[in-house]
Every structure is written in C-alpha cells, then in structure tokens.
Amino acid sequence: MSEKVYDVSAEWAKRAFIDQAKYREMYARSTSDPKGFWGEQAKRLDWIEPFTKVDNASFAPGNISIKWFEDGVLNVAWNCIDRHLDKRGDQTAIIWEGDDPSQSKHITYRELHDEVCKMANVLRTRNVSKGDRVTIYLPMIPEAAYAMLACARIGAIHSVVFAGFSPDSLAQRITDCKSKIVITADEGLRGGKKVPLKANVDAAIAKASGVDWVVVVKHTGAAVDMNPTRDFWYQDAAEMVTTECPCEPMSAEDPLFILYTSGSTGQPKGVLHTSGGYLVFASMTHQYVFDYHDGDIYWCTADVGWVTGHSYILYGPLANGATTLMFEGVPNYPDNSRFWNVIDKHKVNIFYTAPTAIRALMQSGDAPVKKTSRKSLRLLGSVGEPINPEAWEWYYRVIGDERCPIVDTWWQTETGGILITPLPGATKLKPGSATQPFFGVVPEIVDADGKVLEGETSGNLCIARSWPGQMRTVYGDHARFEQTYFSTYKGKYFTGDGCRRDADGYYWITGRVDDVINVSGHRMGTAEVESSLVAHDAVSEAAVVGYPHDIKGQGIYAYVTLMTGTEPSDALRKELVAWVRKDIGPIASPDLIQFAPGLPKTRSGKIMRRILRKIAEDEPGSLGDTSTLADPAVVDDLVQHRQNKK
Ligand code: 6R9
Secondary structure: OOOOOEOOOHHHHHHOOOOHHHHHHHHHHHHHOHHHHHHHHHHHOOOOEOOOOOEEEEEEOOEEEEEEOOOOEEOHHHHHOHHHHHHHOOOEEEEEEOOOOOOEEEEEHHHHHHHHHHHHHHHHHOOOOOOOEEEEEOOOOHHHHHHHHHHHHHOOEEEEOOOOOOHHHHHHHHHHHOOOEEEEEOOEEEOOEEEOHHHHHHHHHOOOOOOOEEEEEOOOOOOOOOOOOOEEEHHHHHOOOOOOOOOOOEEOOOEEEEEEEOOOOOOOEEEEEEOHHHHHHHHHHHHHHOOOOOOOEEEEOOOOOOHHHHHHHHHHHHHOOOEEEEEOOOOOOOOOOHHHHHHHHHOOOEEEEOHHHHHHHHOOOOHHHHOOOOOOOOEEEEEOOOOOHHHHHHHHHHHOOOOOOEEEEEOOHHHOOOOEOOOOOOOOEOOOOOEOEOOOOOEEEEOOOOOEEOOOEEEEEEEOOOOOOOOOEEOOOHHHHHHHHHOOOOOOEEEEEEEEEOOOOOEEEEEEOOOEEEEOOEEEEHHHHHHHHHOOOOEEEEEEEEEEEOOOEEEEEEEEEEOOOOOOOHHHHHHHHHHHHHHOOHHHOOOEEEEOOOOOEEOOOOEOHHHHHHHHOOOHHHOOOOOOEOOOHHHHHHHHOOOOOO
16 A cells, blocks of 8 residues: 655646635535535536426435436537537547557547438438437447437437457347347457457347347448348448438436446346436536646547446547547557557547556556657546556656656446546545545445444445436346345445545545456456356356456456366366357456366355455465355365466
8 A cells, every 4th residue: 555645736736627625615515515516517518408406316225216407408419519519610529540550530520510410310211219229339430439429419329339249248238228220340450450340240130139220330341241131331321311410309317328337246237327417427527537628639548338438538528529539459559659659649638548558568668658758648547447556656657757647537337427536636646546536426435234434444335325427227127226236235326346445535446345357447247257157068167256467457267167077178278268258258258267176165055255266366374264164175175276376
C-alpha cells in the first residue's frame, strides 16, 4: 500500500471546472438536495418535453424500481449530434485510427449526422422501429458508432457484442434479447490479424433462431458467404437512402441499450440502461472527471463492446460536443510505441486506458515511450480493475512525465458511469486509490451481516441510494436484478466489490468478493468457464478460480476432474484451453489447468472455493479451516500438483 500523496497543482486547481472547495460544496448539495441538484444538471441536455419529476427510486425489497426524469421526453442521438450542428458542424466529432498506422480519418459532426441518418434509414427500410433490439457485432470502425447512434435515433435498443466473443456467446446474446437484425462486418482487424466476423455471425445464427436480416459492413474486403434472402451489404443499402432521418421522441425511461455482462452465477445478464438519466450521468462524469474543455482531443482506448466504450468513447463525449478518438488496433502493434505514437499523431490531451495495458507496456521498459513526445498530454485515466501502485507510478512518471494527474475511475457496467474517482482539480491522489465519490454517490462499506461500518474500515462496497446512470433491470428478468444486486444487503445496491476506506476517507477497491474474475479488465463468471469445461466429453467436473497474474491482474485457474478412464496429458490440457476459447472467446481461455482426481467438497457437496483459491494463489500454508471437508485427503493431492508454484 502506497503512502504517497500527490497534491493538486495550482495550475490544475485554476483551470479545472471543479476545485476542492467546489467539490465539497457540490457534493454536499448533491446528497442534501438531490432533486434540486440533478434537476439542474439535467439541463445540460436538450429535452423535447421537460421533466417535472426528478428521481423516483426505491431499493425496498420486493419493490425495486428506478426512475429518473420519468415524464421528460428527449432523443439521445439528437443530444449527441443534431444540437451541436449549428456551432460545431465542421468540428471533428470522431477521429478514427485504424489498426494499420497509415489509416485514419476525421469525421465532423455534420458527417456524423449524415452517416447516422443513413444507417438509421437502412434499419428503417428493414422495419426496425422503436423498442426493437438490434445486435451489433462490429470491430472498432466508425460504423460501430453510426450503428449505435442510429438505434438511439429511431428508438431501437442496441445490444453490442464484443467482436472477440465466439459464435456461441453471440448466439446466446441474440437469443436472450430476441434480435431480428444483426449488424456486422466482413472481417475485423486487430494487430494485423483478421477476425472472421461474418463467418462467426453465420455460425451463431445456425444456433439462434429469429434473425431476419444481417447487415454486413465491407471493411477488409474479404470474400464472405452471403445468404441472398437474409444478408446484404451495408454500403449498397446506404446508397439507396437519404441523409435525413427524424429523431424519435423517447421517454427518459425508454431503453437505450442492453449490454451483457458476467455475474457470479448463470449466463451473462442483459444489463438495461435507459435514455435520460444515463445520458445526464455519462455527460456530466465525462465533463468533470476528465475536465473536458472545448477543443480538447480525448482518447479512451476501450472497445465499444464494453460499457467503457459506450459511456466514454461515445455517449458522454458526444453529448459534450467533444472530439473523441476511436482506435481499431492494439497497444503492441506494429510495436510497443503505438499508443504514444497515436497520441503524438493526433495531439491527444486526455488519455484513458486500463491497468492491464499499462502493466504489459511497462514490461518493455521506458525506451518505447521515451522516443515519443507526448507533450500534448494533460490528463491520464485508468479503469477496469485496481491499478497497483507500481503501475500507477510508472504511468505517472514515464507516460505523463510527472505532469499529468491520473484519474483512477471505479465503476461498473451496472452503474452506467463513473462512481468513485478523483477530480483532477480537486482531489489529492494516492496511487492505487479510486479516492472519493462522485456527486450524488453515497458509498457504504458493510460487513458480512450488512452492518454499515464507519470510519477507517474494510468490507463490502454498497451504494446507499440511486444515481441517474444506474441500470434499471436485467433485460427480461427483473427478479434476477433484485436477487443479484439488492438481496444480499437489503435496501442497498451491492456492487460485488470489496473495499477499504482509509483514515482520510479515501476508497481503495480490493477486487471482487463474488465468483467473478477480472481478466485484463474483462469480467468473466467462473460458472461460465466451468460450464464450458464440463461440456467437453473428457471432463466430469470443473471448478474455476482467479489467481494473481502479473499482467492480466487475474488469471483463470481451472481444476478439472476427468471422466473415469480418461488419462490426463499436456495434449488434453491444450485441447481444453482451445475448447473454452472457441466456446466463449479468447478472454475466457484458462491460463492454468490442474487435473484433479477430486475437488474439495463439504459433506453437503458444495465445492470449497476458498481452498481452491488459496492453492491457486500458491499459499497452501493458509488454507484455513478444512474440518468441514467430506474427504480431507483430496487437498493434499491438489497442493502437491498445483500449477502455480513460485
Ligand atoms: C467500467 C468497468 C466492473 C468491475 C468492478 C471492479 C472492477 C473497474 C475499477 C475496478 C478497481 C477501478 N473495476 N474499475 N476495480 N479500480 N478503477 O470496468 O465495468 O466491466 O462491468 O467491470 O471492474 O471489480 O466491479 P465492468
């Protein structure tokens, strides 16, 4: 734990929207008068019909209901595009940087308007209308932004599926929300490698019924199979439509998007976000956390397949009339200087990335960084997992040349936007701490019984009251929403994260306390990996846990019991890794597989994951109480054959 504190510089306190005094004053108001506070903040958007009610939220058991600005009417695409046209028609909205460093383009707000209208009209010609679900399975190309905003424009609900997911994962998500249309590309491109997106969609649709149309964006130009009654090229269809498409008036509580995310049990959940509150929150957090001023060049390196891409590549920045950079590639292609070269090429001022990328780049030393200038940089951000103080210091010292504050932003798919974070002109920084709550956010640390702990303490992180960006439900399963987030600690939203609060009231997120693992900032449910493994003929049982991994933050450690008569081998180990990779996607590939003749179970048959975690962490000396095990002998074998001996 780092003891270092970095003060806010005088220059930052002066230039930022929010200094320390203002933070205190606004935070106090946001909690003492939330209606007044959020009612004023919501004026940052254009409303077709103004709202009269601000918040209407209940976390009461049996009656979980979250509404913000509920009688207001607006359109999200209007707020992200049309309302900027008078003043910013010729300003760049999106800078697109391709995987190939020679490829980039600038898209103005006017061009964005025309492209989004074309995409929206193409969807309309296929009878997509308000409330319909549209699955988007695209690489990081401008059409991904056009497709999302086109849905928002006509009131359709987008479900973006990360292009690294397998056909099976895609099929599951198409089926869950009953999409009739999928938007994809011929191929994706990452680090010079091609990803067969259209072929993946074909394989997914073979398993998911109900898809009437597949829109295919020509990207690499590869030859792909086209089903003449179902598939069509986007570029051809776009030539047949106009660049005008009216915005559908939407209630603030009409859904904007579904985004699937992993939980501790079962299949991924469709996290549902709505229109008004989400956009108010995304816009406000983007402005204040990144201190975004007109003319700044802002770059978030996430993929639009994750919530960070939704809120902080697209919706927050565009609602603020920003210039946002969208990057198709990866940090180490063509070489380890890529991020820093892109920063110099486009004069990026604000850079937002994940700790896993920082740790990976740190391994190749300072030289690839130091040969670039980075003098345009002013602010750095981190998201996705706890950032260890060593990586924080390197980010600060080597990337930011000790000039740029780092905002370590804690939030979740479910929260819609940033909840705990420094504000660069207001908050002293402690490496490794997400620091203080954003406006309107009331964190509580509770013990296992739900007792609220005061002062310097640690426990489970809850949020005591609603904020506008909060998810509204699990798509199609409100009971699961209540069960997952509001049943552990009654009357509070439970985040699933552990947390410490220090003597200064700073929050330190310690990672998940449930069966979710965070691999390179991507959430994986252990149950998902387990069910994939047991689907293999050779596997009788599997238990999956996370373990500390130098670059990924957490790695995936799988204990596998084979069918009687099947012999363990390295070949089988490789086969199982490939199996999961194909079944779910590369991010779910187990890093280590241990063949286990038996798993540690209680007499009632429950797997004791606590013990499996300790063995995976290479701490066989601290297994704790093993007296409730049905067969204590299995543990000796597991310890002896552990895969992570240091
Ligand atoms: C935005 C995003 C959410 C989980 C969350 C937590 C971890 C995210 C963090 C962080 C420590 C940070 N997490 N940001 N942990 N410090 N700054 O990542 O959403 O993919 O839903 O993941 O990620 O464990 O619960 P999501």
